[in-house]
Amino acid sequence: MIYFNPKMIHIKYVLCIFAVCIVNVLCGKEYDVYLNTTDPATCQVYEFRHSHSKPIGILTTSSGKLVDIRETVALNSDAFSNQHHIDLMTHIDAERIPERLVHAKGGGAFGYFEVTHDVSKYTKAEVFNGVGKKTKVFVRTSSLLQNLGGNDAARDVRGFSVKFYTKEGILDLLCLSTPAFFYRDPIDFTNFFHTLKRNPKTNLFDFSTRWDFLAKKPETLHGMLLLLSDYGIPNGYRKMDAFAVHTFEINNKHGDKYFVKFNLRTEQGVEVLTSDEAAKVGQDLDYFNRDLYNAIENKNYPSWKLEMDVMTLESIKHIDYNPFEVTRLWKKGTYITVPIGRLVLNKNPDNFFATVELSAFNPGNLVPGIPGPMDNLFKVRRSSYRDTHTHRLGVNHNKIKINQPLYWKEYNRDGTPPVKENMMDAPNYYPNSFNGPVPYVDPARPKERFTVLESNAVDLEPAAYFYNHYLCDDGQRQRLVNNIIQALLPVSPEMRRRVLRLLILTDPQLGMKVETGLEFALETPLPPPPKAIKILRNNYKDSNEICTIVKNDHNYN
């Protein structure tokens, strides 16, 4: 029989804590206690030591020469005879590559895509066919306007790019956190991003240039309202939906055509931050990336449902708007939604630079069964991404491990490394009579493609639809109004008038609310700037006590 003894409970409790500490120490987990945290991102280096009980090898130079311990110090010696020192110094001098033009700051993770529904009626793409089939993916998450080192929680459009390593080649599905894009004419890319990025003299973000462009190109208003609404700051990458924006043509094995928009719906639930909440969490500049990294390390794997909004050729003929227009949303009731599968992220990269930084997404990387969008913006994107990757990573960016397809045979040769086997001794021209690679024949490939005619007319309906129907309640609408007011405060009265005119044309109620709010905000005096603390400089005495006789005991070879 066991008797209840309160003293024993106390002793048992102490023994239990002691045992846990011993186990932690023996397992090398003493750092949890020491750092007072279980945050996997903070513990990463301790984890490395825990899984490697001794140094992982003898140190070498990059050319493989073993490094003597005396070469790890460059003081009081001939630093330029120390090859290890030169190897380190000259390498770090060239350590940076250009940051991406847009979407520079990001994170990424590996995972898989699993088909959950039979969509063979719509597309023959191997990756989306066969319920239960899993395909490896790499996802890069990013924010559009932030430079490397920027603030994750800034108001911005987020990128969510999925690289599917399919048996039919790489499929890159580039998505944004907003379902509509800013403009439809590809020639606007350079000018628009110049207005969104930094002012050429001040090197600061500039609201005047943004509103100026908007007033001259009113089609950008819809995208701007999306950005200034609650959707402008999701609560991390895990809690946002992502949209491939364009209308894609897809084909089944009989060559039948369908027109679809691909959407990823978060299974974590959509969560957004208000501007005030974002200012708080933004004290950690890496809030989004830390959240994603820690969730995956803690095996709390984030997931999304991939679905497509579908229209047939017939339904397209009967709608009263252009479904290929990237600045607008499809109207409710004109399409059906078809689930395809589930995307799960379950592994952080072992090395950030080799994966996230060297990843090169290209919307033109499509597979049979997904010929892709037909609008001009997309056609230009097919070449723009290749071009920028060649500038940033070199012409052989598809041979970098993270971008490699499962299978390739080609007639491209040479160029900036990596070149891999460079197709060895195979013929380097096509057609040839010497058994170089030959193309396959796709009997079901549709015979004709459509040309999409795009209108240049100003259409404010998508912006009005967004304000009145996409936003769910008056709280969302008021926060949008407040954010517009804040963004209009630093610009000239004339610029404000032009924007107000546009807002009133879009929706009189929206325009009026912004006008009243602006008047009130302009009459309220600004609070004084916070005072800085002054610190007196310390005056160190010059020292004459430096010994000039140097004993060089290094023995270099």
Ligand code: HEM
């Ligand atoms: C004329 C139109 C566009 C042009 C010229 C363009 C160009 C670019 C360029 C140059 C990059 C940087 C790529 C890199 O260095 O890795 C980029 C990134 C990106 N773009 Fe676009 N873009 C356009 C429109 C769009 C649209 C409509 C979407 C909507 C899906 C989009 C989604 C993205 C995403 C998600 C990234 C980040 C890729 C990554 O994660 O590395 N872009 N774009």
